[in-house]
Amino acid sequence: MARINDHYLKLKAGYLFPEIGRRVTEFTKANPQAKVIRLGIGDVTRPLAPAVIQAFHQAIDDLGTTENFAGYGPEQGYEWLSQVIIDKSYKPLGVELTTNEIFISDGSKCDCANILDIFALDNVVAIGDPVYPVYNDTNVMVGRTGEADEKGYYKGIVYMPFTADNNFIPDLPKEEVDIIYLCYPNNPTGTVASKEELKKWVDYARANDAVIFFDAAYEAFITTPGIPHSIYEIEGAKECAIEFRSFSKTAGFTGVRCGLVVVPEQLTGTTASGEKYNLNRLWKRRVTTKFNGASYPVQRAAAAVYSDEGWQQTRDIIAYYMKNARIIREGLQAAGVECYGGVDAPYIWLKTPKGMNSWEFFDKLLNECHVVGTPGSGFGPSGEGYFRLSAFGERSNVETAVQRIRNTWGK
Numbered sequence: 001m002a003r004i005n006d007h008y009l010k011l012k013a014g015y016l017f018p019e020i021g022r023r024v025t026e027f028t029k030a031n032p033q034a035k036v037i038r039l040g041i042g043d044v045t046r047p048l049a050p051a052v053i054q055a056f057h058q059a060i061d062d063l064g065t066t067e068n069f070a071g072y073g074p075e076q077g078y079e080w081l082s083q084v085i086i087d088k089s090y091k092p093l094g095v096e097l098t099t100n101e102i103f104i105s106d107g108s109k110c111d112c113a114n115i116l117d118i119f120a121l122d123n124v125v126a127i128g129d130p131v132y133p134v135y136n137d138t139n140v141m142v143g144r145t146g147e148a149d150e151k152g153y154y155k156g157i158v159y160m161p162f163t164a165d166n167n168f169i170p171d172l173p174k175e176e177v178d179i180i181y182l183c184y185p186n187n188p189t190g191t192v193a194s195k196e197e198l199k200k201w202v203d204y205a206r207a208n209d210a211v212i213f214f215d216a217a218y219e220a221f222i223t224t225p226g227i228p229h230s231i232y233e234i235e236g237a238k239e240c241a242i243e244f245r246s247f248s249k250t251a252g253f254t255g256v257r258c259g260l261v262v263v264p265e266q267l268t269g270t271t272a273s274g275e276k277y278n279l280n281r282l283w284k285r286r287v288t289t290k291f292n293g294a295s296y297p298v299q300r301a302a303a304a305v306y307s308d309e310g311w312q313q314t315r316d317i318i319a320y321y322m323k324n325a326r327i328i329r330e331g332l333q334a335a336g337v338e339c340y341g342g343v344d345a346p347y348i349w350l351k352t353p354k355g356m357n358s359w360e361f362f363d364k365l366l367n368e369c370h371v372v373g374t375p376g377s378g379f380g381p382s383g384e385g386y387f388r389l390s391a392f393g394e395r396s397n398v399e400t401a402v403q404r405i406r407n408t409w410g411k
């Protein structure tokens with residue numbers, strides 16, 4: 001008898017995006033002439049940088065020759081990629097790392113899920129609310145939680161509300177926690193944390209022997225000087241934090257697939273018998289057993305992001321999205337809508353006007369402006385009364401959407 005993993009049955013059906021799709025389809029059927037603009041997606045839309053495409057092609061050609069053919073690479077990723085990441089992404093921040101501390105992967109979603117392999121089930125985990133749903137659902141899947149309550153909170157997880165009232169920086173948990181997920185710049189709120197605010201978490205983690213999972217998927221979108229791009233900019237973080245990065249949003253790799261995990265040499269966890277154990281060693285054991293490396297052409301393409309042309313071209317694409325973000329943010333503000341984010345992240349998190357709930361606002365925006373966004377309540381109970389717009393769209397669509405919103409609500 002093959003028993004299933006019953007923990008999967010605790011998961012609530014993926015409701016958010018199917019429900020958005022259902023309402024949009026219903027609207028377009030009733031209003032076939034309406035030109036609907038989608039600002040709900042969390043996917044990029046601009047093509048890859050030319051230098052990246054060129055390196056990708058070259059790597060394919062390498063595979064077609066005996067001299068340059070590449071078979072299995074190192075499970076942890078090629079040194080030439082890890083080294084250029086250190087040189088271009090970490091050294092300028094004053095963060096010293098070795099290639100042994102970098103693990104190249106096929107994307108950050110898998111990494112955020114897989115990391116749970118090396119931690120015991122009885123750890124108490126703290127997660128933001130609203131949140132990137134992967135953190136929550138993967139903990140349910142491994143069996144760390146009980147059932148969800150009517151709010152959607154799973155028993156056993158400590159939720160940290162993120163709202164305008166706490167400036168989107170949650171308070172330190174009152175109960176003792178062992179693992180803390182932090183995502184800055186944040187998805188879905190688009191907000192960031194200062195060094196002082198992150199230091200509070202690093203100090204907590206060090207004092208409690210906890211580990212921070214720091215998701216920096218949007219670090220490349222930071223424009224405000226002084227906002228940390230890496231948790232390791234905070235003193236002591238190498239003793240308590242694992243960092244996740246991705247080429248997905250940074251360089252348009254959502255379809256190409258490449259990410260990385262940083263597990264510092266100093267970082268330890270505790271064994272059942274109470275001894276300290278090196279987490280880098282444990283993660284390496286996991287990676288070498290369960291993974292055979294990101295593909296060679298993908299790693300070549302990722303390395304090209306750091307070439308002089310690749311870097312400039314990639315920065316230009318990010319600037320394009322961030323100009324979209326500014327257009328959305330300023331347009332909403334001009335229409336009298338309270339909003340957050342959109343300065344250091346490609347998401348604008350707006351407070352729904354007149355006390356509407358997130359889905360009421362979704363319907364209003366769709367019906368009156370023919371614009372689709374994402375209801376904040378879909379990211380967790382504390383997202384109720386908020387709404388996410390993404391800056392990943394095409395410029396003229398973004399401008400039209402903002403114009404419609406201003407015409408409908410401005411003055």
Ligand SMILES: *Cc1c(COP(=O)(O)O)cnc(C)c1O
Pocket residue numbers: 042106107108109110132183187215217245246247248249253254258259
């Ligand atoms: C998009 C995103 C990622 C990246 O996922 P990939 O699997 O690398 O594409 C990670 N974390 C957050 C919060 C994201 O929004």
